[in-house]
Amino acid sequence: ADLVSPSVRFAAALGFTPAVRERMRQRIEARVGRSWSAFDAAALAPSLDAPLLVIHDRGDGEVPWQHGLAITHAWRGAGLLMTDGLGHRRILRDPDVVAAAVAFVNGRTADRGIRTSAATDPQATPLEILMSV
Known part of the structure; x- marks a missing residue:
């Protein structure tokens, strides 16, 4: 329901190190202007x-x-x-x-x-x- 576990699987499939995955997260957050946690579907769902x-x-x-x-x-x-x-x-x-x-x-x-x-x-x-x- 969150983006953390899919990003870990995605990074592992592509052979990214944890540091590269972290930079990916930071770049995505900077580009969309929202934190990773803002995209947790289960947290957003009640609204x-x-x-x-x-x-x-x-x-x-x-x-x-x-x-x-x-x-x-x-x-x-x-x-x-x-x-x-x-x-x-x-x-x-x-x-x-x-x-x-x-x-x-x-x-x-x-x-x-x-x-x-x-x-x-x-x-x-x-x-x-x-x-x-």
């Missing part, structure tokens, strides 16, 4: 009321699914759609996930969101979870 559907895969190797859960819990009325086996990128091409996202954007779940508890059923497909609310 936001736009409809939100977080879609996250339990096996995401780049961003832990707990980050999606934290944002969902902090954002009033947010829904969470958990998937399995899609990882960080295949989730974008999965037909059921795309259908769920399109339905959400079209307002089919804007009033109620998707309940986190419904999304924890490991046997349910994304579309089944969406339609169950």
Whole structure:
């Protein structure tokens, strides 16, 4: 939910030292005029009321699914759609996930969101979870 852990993974993937990652953080803060902590989604979420559907895969190797859960819990009325086996990128091409996202954007779940508890059923497909609310 914050930028620290993704920046650590990003820097490690590129072979940056901690000193280089720190300079990267400083340059980004200088460029955007805000501190790193200003971009913590879970901290910002309570002040936001736009409809939100977080879609996250339990096996995401780049961003832990707990980050999606934290944002969902902090954002009033947010829904969470958990998937399995899609990882960080295949989730974008999965037909059921795309259908769920399109339905959400079209307002089919804007009033109620998707309940986190419904999304924890490991046997349910994304579309089944969406339609169950």
